[in-house]
Amino acid sequence: MSDSRVAQPVRTRIAPSPTGHCHVGTARTALFNLLYARQHGGSFVLRIEDTDAQRSSAESERGVLDGLSWLGLEWDEGPDRAGPYGPYRSSERLSLYEEAAYSLVARDLAYTCYCTAEELKAEQRAAQRARRPPKYSGRCRDMTSAERRAQEAEGRSARIMFKVRGGLVEYHDLVLGDLEENSDLYGDIPIMRSTGWPLFNFAVVVDDHSMAISHVLRGPEHVANTYRQVLIYEALAWDTPSFGHLPLLLNPDRSKISKRKGAVYVGDFRDQGYLPEAMVNFLALLGWHPSTEEEVLIFDSLLETFSLDRVSRSPAVFDDKKLEWLNGVWIRSLELNDLVSRASPFLNQAGLSVGEIPPERIKAAVGLEQERVKRLSELPEATSFFLRDELDDYDSKILIARRRSATESRDVLASAKEAIAAAEWDEVDLEKAIRAVADELGWRHGHLFMIIRGAITGRTRTPPLFDTMLVVGRDRVLTRLDEARDRLDQLVLKPAT
Template identity: 40%
Template sequence: MKRVRFAPSPTGYLHLGNARTALFNYLFAKHEGATFILRIEDTDLERSKKEYEEMLIQDLKWMGLEWDEGPDKGGPYGPYRQSERLDIYHQYAKKLLETGHAYFCYCTEEELEKEREKAIAEGKPYRYSGKCRNLTQQEREELEAKGLKPVIRFKVPDKTVVFEDIIRGHVEIDTKEFGDFVIVRQDGMPVYNFVVVIDDALMKITHVIRGEDHLSNTPKQIVIYEALGFDIPQFAHLPIILGEDRTKLSKRHGAVSVRALKDDGFLSEAVFNYLSLLGWHPKDEREILPKEEIISQFRIEDVNKSPAIFDRTKLRWMNGVYIREILDLDELTKRAVEFFEGFGYKADFEYYKKVMSAIRDSIETLMDIKDRAKVFFVDEFPFTEEIVSEVKSDPNFYKVVEIFYEKIKDLNSITKEDFKNITKEIQKEYGFKGKGLFHPLRIALTGESSGVGLDLLVEVIGIDKVKFRIKRFLEYFG
């Protein structure tokens, strides 16, 4: 049985790079019929926070990801938080010490800094000298008597680590590049490269799918697997995600967390679809694909090793397609309600639904509601100096609005068809047409020179608001 995991640290919001890693693990699991595990790596006690863990889970679920085992679900290989597995790690650290694969190191920070400075002066990459590798029991006791607390270092064998990466192919790394590394700190807290091996081995992980920034960690982990006699999983290192300027994705590229995209009005389906295409693409080159089809086509072997480019403009376009063409109007409106209310646009659900129907073709994210929906909610808008000047300089401007009011003042309701018929009558009777007819009406009804179709607007806001706005214009300029 194939098993994969996503193992985030709860030290901040879910970054898009991590979200893509979670997504590819999920797609692999669904495509292969494998088990998908969520594990929380919270051994950094200072930075890890429970609220971040809760937000991680919320954001993953918002994206449409589901896992089979995890801290919120349990499972046969729990607990699924590293902070609850410390006894397990200490047990295996002890085993490595007893078998001679690890040792206590008493070197102080000052001693290690001197080693680093010497390596820099000689133009060599720094690696620990191994000074404490062969201390006798007596030497250890003497150092501890001085009050020195040791770390535990892994005794790295002198060899070339070789593995076949599913995405990157053949990889060889000489252990001389990194030397003996710490697996347990002075305070007894185990470190990442050690605990991740223990967790992946005990949780029977068969495929480790993660970002290529972990590639340098892989040989360190493989030598620990070998020392403990664990089966080594297959590795797949995903390409890095870059911004449009080809630099590492960061806050300067805009929203780079799942939560920020959600708050910016992106739909979960569009985010799922877009992130799945960062480093992978379907055989037929289509870009808009439903979740089920992405799962059916996804193969981890097809992931590109080249960096993926996060293009926010393209994501906005894709989100617009989902808004306009894919989401059901009721569902779209449900998701839009919090945005309407957040912008101070108060109404009932049916009114929101009418507005969404009128504007959905002109928005790309739900944040666009703020500007596009304003004309449906704000009756007392300002007339700019430019509008005032335009109205005063064109006597027909006021006349068109006045004629329109005469046509509607006795109506009890108004539809799109009514509006079209009335404007046709005005064209026929008075000769006003095109911009000369519709521009004055738009200014009177919205205070803006462009926007949603006026026939849609008047039908949604209703005759009372139409009369109010037209009368307000006439009184203002009368």
């Protein structure tokens, strides 16, 4: 998989179509291109391939740019960053495609075709019935000038077809190795629509050449396109860039990754509380592996270790559970102030208005949950009992200790409240006071801890009890113990059914 072109200036690119938001496949491709360019002191270009005018939108373009920016995958040139090879939208480069296309026509390497869509479909159906490859017959290939004028006189619009030479098309893929295909399988290919807009395979060649792109790293769905593009490079007498096709992304069930089976857009993961550092780390491992067993990698480490030689030829599985685990590792690595800052939008969205809660309480609550959460979006629910004055409704049964009655649990909570009210407000004294109550009344320490936890949090699982009590605060702890006793009173008074 060595690359003989590294000696020339390295220029890589990502060229998404603005027909949707930033897909994780686009992000993975952008990351690999960025790493390769940075490793070789080159440039990373963002080009918008909006050749599908009907489906392209400014909103989708912004979604792509926002997704890549959130991940920190910064490009050197693009539609929002002027460079020497602009413009960076296909829709603004139409004159370049027209010039290249008519240079091929002038050298009899392309021709105008007047076939209607209905005629082409009829050809395809006939080929399928005859079990032939559904390729264009080339009926307009050898028309005379007079015949072409006659077609135009009838008002027929013309597209431009590229004359595909027969025989093998070969190229070396930086990931897949030496590849070849017989061009006789597909015949001549359209390169310009009658509207004056280019088709994908032609636009890509003109753009990559005119932007001096040296390396094209992209998804596996473009392997078939590459043969056609190589032929166009050959006809235009342009040097081909180095191609490398990255492994397909699959769901854990080995199906192709798709929106129907979960999140596929970068923005979805951002909204679910994933960190950009974790996403970049995870995306790097989709089809590439380092030389060590280390899986938690900062961007600088990726720059040092990334290599196309370690990119797999096999499909890569997008494992949500692994991503969540990795995100938890990254959350635990954050400085607490940084974590609070990143969590604040999620807290606000959940109605926990950060501006109305003492910052010290927010910091303490988030700090206690930092070791437990795997996504930022889990923090509002995890910290709500710290940050709200009133608890969410909960099942009163969590206030009844194992093998104890509601009456016994109510009475022990009353004694615990008295001890807590009299204790110094620190972990050591609180623990000492509560253990003393348990010993005096013949309770197991753990059983008493459990119902106190339930009383002050409405939960059965929280951070350590005494740390939790300190953050909840004395007044709220005492109030919630009273409320828990009232709940137990209701259970005691409730008639048996």
